[in-house]
Amino acid sequence: AQSVSQHNHHVILSEAASLELGCNYSYGGTVNLFWYVQYPGQHLQLLLKYFSGDPLVKGIKGFEAEFIKSKFSFNLRKPSVQWSDTAEYFCAVIRNTGNQFYFGTGTSLTVIP
């Protein structure tokens, strides 16, 4: 069955620290990949997406993610986090033949000023 794993459940960083959140998926075929962010009390917002082409994808607010097909991974990175990045981050995968998104369980990021 399709699954998406986010290994870091809770991450606490100080401002200006670098961030990397892991995401691995289990489907072997062609997939499209997404990272969503959910700020406290708000709805999910799209950070970035990968469909094809350059595996290094740049998103909003200085986030980027790298698709490594051989590792079935799509890790999210940011060189220097800010207090305003405190939120829940969800990785999502959809197969190119499917209708539904598969979401990871999310990573809660807390940035300490």
Added chain:
Amino acid sequence: NAGVMQNPRHLVRRRGQEARLRCSPMKGHSHVYWYRQLPEEGLKFMVYLQKENIIDESGMPKERFSAEFPKEGPSILRIQQVVRGDSAAYFCASSTQGALGQPQHFGDGTRLSIL
């Protein structure tokens, strides 16, 4: 351009009652998805609808749950005879086309609490 609108934001029901959750997709979006988020878990797909059609309901519980997206009006997720385990956040998302490669725009969710 208004986003995906869900109401109510919070809904409290007693066991055995019915819960009706509404979702109005973004303007121009004809594809609607419902997800459920249980505490400490990620979003789980429930159902995918287009106007007047259920395309994929593979994530819907077999009993008590139903969804519709009529020609006019919002999409409705209906839970009959609610039980404590139905307590969760229910999110609706919409997109312009089918799910393939299309980012979905999410509503703020309805938080359902069962007493």
